Amino acid sequence: MKKSYPAPSKAPGFQQVQRMFIFNRLHNFRKCIMLCVILLIAMVIYTFPYKSLIKIREPGLAIQYRPCKIHDLDPWDKVMAYYLKDPPPAYCEKAGNSLMFVDDNGMLRYNDSAIKLYSLTSLTCVYHVITRKTDDFSISVGAAVEFIPPVFIEARVFKVVCHDSSSVKVYDFVHANVVWIESVERQKEIKRESDNEYSIIYFGLDSASRSHAIRKLPKSIKYLTETLGAYDFKGFMKVALNSFPNMIPLLTGTQDSGYHKENILKMHLDGIPFIWKEPEMTSYASLYAEDRPDISTFNYLHSGFRDSPVDYYFRVFALGMHTIEPTIMKPLGKSDWWCYGNKHHYLVQIDYLKQFLTKYSGRKRFAFFWNNQIGHETFTSLGNGDQPLYEFLQWMKSQGHLNRSIVIIGSDHGFRLGGASTTYTGRLENNMPMMMVYLPDSLKKKFPWIPENMKQNTDKLISPFDIYATMLDIIKGNYEETLCKEVSRELTHRSLFGKIPKSRSCADAGIGEQYCSCYDAQTASVSNPLVHKIGAKIVSHINAMLSNHKSVCRTLELKNITEVKVIYAAEGDWDNEPIHRKPGFFKRLLGDTETDESGRYTLMLYTSPNEGLIEGMVDYEKKATTGEKYTKTIGEKNKMTVIGNPVRSNRYGNQSHCIDDPTLRQYCLCFDIPL
Ligand SMILES: *[C@@H]1O[C@H](CO)[C@@H](O)[C@H](O)[C@H]1NC(C)=O
Ligand SMILES: *[C@@H]1O[C@H](CO)[C@@H](O)[C@H](O)[C@H]1NC(C)=O
Ligand SMILES: *[C@@H]1O[C@H](CO)[C@@H](O)[C@H](O)[C@H]1NC(C)=O
Ligand SMILES: *[C@@H]1O[C@H](CO)[C@@H](O)[C@H](O)[C@H]1NC(C)=O
Numbered sequence: 001m002k003k004s005y006p007a008p009s010k011a012p013g014f015q016q017v018q019r020m021f022i023f024n025r026l027h028n029f030r031k032c033i034m035l036c037v038i039l040l041i042a043m044v045i046y047t048f049p050y051k052s053l054i055k056i057r058e059p060g061l062a063i064q065y066r067p068c069k070i071h072d073l074d075p076w077d078k079v080m081a082y083y084l085k086d087p088p089p090a091y092c093e094k095a096g097n098s099l100m101f102v103d104d105n106g107m108l109r110y111n112d113s114a115i116k117l118y119s120l121t122s123l124t125c126v127y128h129v130i131t132r133k134t135d136d137f138s139i140s141v142g143a144a145v146e147f148i149p150p151v152f153i154e155a156r157v158f159k160v161v162c163h164d165s166s167s168v169k170v171y172d173f174v175h176a177n178v179v180w181i182e183s184v185e186r187q188k189e190i191k192r193e194s195d196n197e198y199s200i201i202y203f204g205l206d207s208a209s210r211s212h213a214i215r216k217l218p219k220s221i222k223y224l225t226e227t228l229g230a231y232d233f234k235g236f237m238k239v240a241l242n243s244f245p246n247m248i249p250l251l252t253g254t255q256d257s258g259y260h261k262e263n264i265l266k267m268h269l270d271g272i273p274f275i276w277k278e279p280e281m282t283s284y285a286s287l288y289a290e291d292r293p294d295i296s297t298f299n300y301l302h303s304g305f306r307d308s309p310v311d312y313y314f315r316v317f318a319l320g321m322h323t324i325e326p327t328i329m330k331p332l333g334k335s336d337w338w339c340y341g342n343k344h345h346y347l348v349q350i351d352y353l354k355q356f357l358t359k360y361s362g363r364k365r366f367a368f369f370w371n372n373q374i375g376h377e378t379f380t381s382l383g384n385g386d387q388p389l390y391e392f393l394q395w396m397k398s399q400g401h402l403n404r405s406i407v408i409i410g411s412d413h414g415f416r417l418g419g420a421s422t423t424y425t426g427r428l429e430n431n432m433p434m435m436m437v438y439l440p441d442s443l444k445k446k447f448p449w450i451p452e453n454m455k456q457n458t459d460k461l462i463s464p465f466d467i468y469a470t471m472l473d474i475i476k477g478n479y480e481e482t483l484c485k486e487v488s489r490e491l492t493h494r495s496l497f498g499k500i501p502k503s504r505s506c507a508d509a510g511i512g513e514q515y516c517s518c519y520d521a522q523t524a525s526v527s528n529p530l531v532h533k534i535g536a537k538i539v540s541h542i543n544a545m546l547s548n549h550k551s552v553c554r555t556l557e558l559k560n561i562t563e564v565k566v567i568y569a570a571e572g573d574w575d576n577e578p579i580h581r582k583p584g585f586f587k588r589l590l591g592d593t594e595t596d597e598s599g600r601y602t603l604m605l606y607t608s609p610n611e612g613l614i615e616g617m618v619d620y621e622k623k624a625t626t627g628e629k630y631t632k633t634i635g636e637k638n639k640m641t642v643i644g645n646p647v648r649s650n651r652y653g654n655q656s657h658c659i660d661d662p663t664l665r666q667y668c669l670c671f672d673i674p675l
Pocket of ligand 4: 654657672673674
């Protein structure tokens with residue numbers, strides 16, 4: 001009998017189920033093999049540094065290409081408390097009362113109340129015009145000219161000498177007349193401000209980190225943020241070590257490394273493309289005022305300018321005050337860095353700026369004011385700058401100078417040498433200077449996207465290059481909204497008026513790798529043998545840098561290591577593809593159990609015999625996982641690359657007086673310094 005199979009139905013019979021089961025088992029087995037093969041291939045791909053065979057990587061990690069994480073530093077961090085003593089007050093008043101002053105119209109007048117105070121009955125006075133010679137370093141004092149006040153002296157700087165009725169010298173003092181300008185033609189070129197044409201007033205204070213400004217300039221900061229609605233840029237980062245290489249980007253948009261080092265030390269800086277040389281600048285009255293002629297940015301270890309760079313160049317006045325010893329009733333001796341006679345140099349400088357702003361009220365002004373002394377020498381003296389700045393800001397508002405001026409209050413870096421700057425927090429602060437920008441209401445109303453973008457940008461990574469780009473936009477009258485450029489691996493100038501991308505990296509902002517404080521670092525042990533090797537590498541690197549000066553500088557040794565921070569390498573930190581990972585499951589399976597110590601190491605160490613406290617940065621690439629076979633193609637094993645120049649963070653006085661190089665001066669201990 002022919003067995004007939006039951007008609008196929010939706011529900012399978014027993015045999016069918018069994019067959020399907022066997023078939024499925026078979027199928028599953030094949031699937032498993034396939035899976036295993038795929039996994040095996042994946043494993044090979046995973047452990048095989050195929051990319052490295054194609055391309056040789058550039059040396060070093062590429063951490064600076066990671067998007068920056070802005071650290072909101074706590075100004076009240078406990079570590080800093082120890083260093084925050086109140087500054088000693090700056091007394092200058094004890095020198096008495098100046099017998100004369102120059103009013104806002106440029107008239108030199110007697111101070112009647114002072115004359116009365118000193119019971120002076122008759123005075124005979126002369127003035128001497130002080131002029132610039134052929135460069136930034138010398139002045140000449142003209143012949144005596146008799147006069148009777150009040151008088152308008154046609155000179156920018158002059159000294160006044162008076163004798164009393166018994167021919168005793170009672171007054172010898174340098175004054176400035178900001179009202180006077182040589183050329184009537186020049187005066188005519190200076191245009192009026194308008195809703196499309198704004199002034200720029202840059203008020204700079206050396207060595208003021210954002211955190212330190214919050215601590216030491218509380219009145220000014222409160223007034224700026226609360227009353228004036230200024231923008232406080234939390235992600236402003238310095239790009240290089242000290243003032244000069246941060247100021248060059250700010251004022252020229254170029255990197256100082258673009259100029260040949262030896263040349264830039266010796267040559268005059270007139271040829272560099274400073275913003276005041278832009279063609280539009282002819283419609284502005286320009287001012288550049290810096291105190292401390294000995295350490296001012298373009299003169300310290302540099303040759304300054306051959307020709308006066310701006311309409312109002314404070315330097316002649318500063319040189320006059322520092323070379324001519326003042327007399328008020330009695331000789332007062334050489335001026336120190338704080339007081340000129342009865343007045344703080346900071347106040348003299350602010351007065352000069354005020355007179356300039358008054359003279360050109362309502363007209364386009366570019367003022368670059370920079371004070372070194374207030375914050376540079378001692379950590380807390382910045383506090384003495386608060387009240388005068390606060391009063392200056394109030395004065396500007398009351399006089400209408402804020403109507404059409406963009407005001408920038410900024411610094412170049414934080415406190416750099418000694419004390420607080422040797423702590424980890426202090427070093428982070430050093431990389432994050434203050435940067436505040438005030439915009440006038442008329443500008444905000446007319447270009448509503450600007451305040452919006454500015455607000456967003458206060459949390460973005462920015463650098464002096466961007467301040468330059470912003471100032472350039474102002475003088476060129478570019479206020480239209482532009483498209484946001486993509487993040488690149490090279491410096492991109494980004495005006496604060498546009499949108500700055502959140503994913504911006506240090507490379508895109510032009511920030512030197514060494515100063516890129518964007519990432520979370522972890523603390524490592526100073527006793528780790530690897531750390532010792534890295535320390536030795538830093539010291540030998542310094543000795544190699546000093547090798548051309550062996551005859552004058554001592555060889556240094558590693559004394560001890562006091563602190564280690566490390567940013568561990570992550571995928572994408574390599575210039576090519578991720579070929580180097582922490583050991584994963586398969587690598588451990590293959591017997592590789594070593595942890596990967598690759599990363600960027602920052603060490604604080606002492607060198608001897610100069611007792612230098614040095615911060616050095618080294619990229620360490622272990623290559624634990626690739627094996628000898630591949631290391632030939634991708635570089636050495638256990639590779640160490642020193643990043644940037646090690647930075648000295650304690651003072652070195654004149655240890656290195658025998659050399660000029662600004663970098664090497666940090667390390668050199670001249671043989672003639674007794675041990
Ligand atoms: C004039 O002298 C008085 C002291 O008699 C002083 O308080 C005042 O500040 C002086 N004024 C100027 C403009 O120097
Ligand atoms: C500034 O603006 C105020 C208010 O609009 C006005 O009263 C004042 O005259 C202006 N000052 C100058 C110098 O333009
Ligand atoms: C390292 O050396 C410096 C300079 O001599 C010394 O002040 C410091 O106490 C030393 N630190 C350690 C941890 O040995
Ligand atoms: C600078 O060094 C010289 C040479 O050793 C020394 O005579 C002088 O006293 C030092 N000056 C200061 C201010 O330390």
